Amino acid sequence: MLTVVDHPLVKVHIAVLRDQHTGTDAFRRHLTALTRLLAFPALQDLDIASFTVVTPLAQTTGYQVAKMLVLVPVLRAGLGMVEGFRDVVPDTVVSHLGMYRDHRTLKPIRYYSNFPASYHDHPVILLDPMLATGGSAVDALDYLKAEGARNIRVVSIISAPEGVRKVEECHPDVRVFTAQLDERLNELGYIMPGLGDAGDRQFGTVPE
Ligand code: PRP
Ligand code: URA
Numbered sequence: 001m002l003t004v005v006d007h008p009l010v011k012v013h014i015a016v017l018r019d020q021h022t023g024t025d026a027f028r029r030h031l032t033a034l035t036r037l038l039a040f041p042a043l044q045d046l047d048i049a050s051f052t053v054v055t056p057l058a059q060t061t062g063y064q065v066a067k068m069l070v071l072v073p074v075l076r077a078g079l080g081m082v083e084g085f086r087d088v089v090p091d092t093v094v095s096h097l098g099m100y101r102d103h104r105t106l107k108p109i110r111y112y113s114n115f116p117a118s119y120h121d122h123p124v125i126l127l128d129p130m131l132a133t134g135g136s137a138v139d140a141l142d143y144l145k146a147e148g149a150r151n152i153r154v155v156s157i158i159s160a161p162e163g164v165r166k167v168e169e170c171h172p173d174v175r176v177f178t179a180q181l182d183e184r185l186n187e188l189g190y191i192m193p194g195l196g197d198a199g200d201r202q203f204g205t206v207p208e
Contacts, residue, residue: 001168001175001176002159002164002168002175002176002178002181003041003175003176003177003178004178004179004180004181005037005038005041005177005178005179007037009033009037010034010037010038010179010180013030013033013034013037013179014034014157014158014179014195016030017030017031017034017157017195017201018193018194018195020196022201024201024202024203024204027080027201027202028080028202031080031081031084031129031157031202032080032081032083032084032087033084034084034157035080035081035083035084035127035155035157036084036085036087036088037179038084038155038157038177038179039084039085039088039089039155040088041177042125042153042155042177043069043089043125046065046066046069046123047065047066047067047123048063048064048065048066049063049064049065049066050062050063051064065089065090065091067121067122067123068091068092068093068119068122069085069089069092069093069122069123069124069125070092070093070094070095070115070116070119070122070123070124070125070149071085071086071092071093071095071124071125071127072094072095072096072097072115072124072125072126072127072140072144073094073096073097073127074097074098074099074126074127074128074136074137074140075096075097075098075099075100075112076100076199076202076203077128077129077198077199077202078097078126078127078128078129079096079202080129080198080202081127081128081129081155081157082094082127085125085127093116093119093122095113095114095115095116095119096112096113096114097110097112097113097115097126097140097143098110098111098112098113099111099112099136099139099140101132101133101136101189106133106135106189107135108135108136108139110139110143113143115143115144115147115149117147117148119149120147120148120149120150121148121150121151122149122151123151123152123153124144124149124151124152124153125152125153125154125155126140126141126144126152126153126154126155127155128140128154128156129156129157129158129195129198130156130157130158130159130191130194130198131156131158131159131160131163131164131167131176131178132160132162132163132185132189132190132191133160133162133163133166133185133189134160134162134163134164134165134166134167134170135166137154137156137163137166137167138166138167138170138171141154141167141170141171141174142170145171152171152174153174153175153176153177154167154174154175154176154177155176155177155178156176156177156178156179157178157179157180157195157198158178158179158180158182158191158194158195159178159180159182159191160181160182160183160184160185161181161183161184162184162185164176164178164181182194
């Protein structure tokens with residue numbers, strides 16, 4: 001199921017990310033701020049457990065996250081969404097997943113994974129700013145489920161209808177939270193109007 005997060009500040013930050021003149025530093029800052037805003041709706045139903053907390057004046061009930069959250073950023077671009085989540089959720093685990101799209105076939109190539117098996121029953125958030133054809137997200141979800149993860153959400157910044165459809169078809173149990181549903185993919189598999197290549201925009205590796 002898709003949730004498009006509708007908030008005025010989400011729209012403001014996306015405009016900065018889209019702007020071709022936004023440099024890497026500003027891109028990274030606005031991506032982090034935007035991710036913080038997405039963390040709230042994505043974690044609306046996060047399980048918390050009560051415990052006793054003692055203030056300087058009295059004892060009362062406090063709450064803590066029941067099961068540590070596992071963040072799975074898809075390298076490279078998902079790295080830029082880790083800080084925003086860690087700013088607002090205490091004590092997360094970060095499990096990197098390396099994959100890139102083959103430029104010719106647009107199929108994902110997985111080159112690194114390290115999901116800790118003991119966290120299979122914890123909530124998992126797959127972080128990738130771009131959900132384009134959906135190939136990378138579906139492959140990442142296949143991998144996470146093969147590792148035993150069951151409670152998985154996807155958080156993206158910009159999604160294409162094609163990618164959302166593919167995730168819904170292959171993983172109907174997974175909720176997708178996105179800041180923006182764009183119009184379409186172009187012939188090279190880029191989201192239109194999109195923001196370009198999210199990895200290159202963050203890390204300055206714009207191809208010649
Ligand atoms: C981008 C993006 C996603 C993928 C989305 O990564 O971060 O992982 O493309 O495309 P898809 O939905 O069609 O699979 P990219 O392959 O550019 O890797 P990079 O971040 O290492 O540059
Ligand atoms: N990956 C990106 O970084 N941007 C797109 O538009 C599509 C895939």
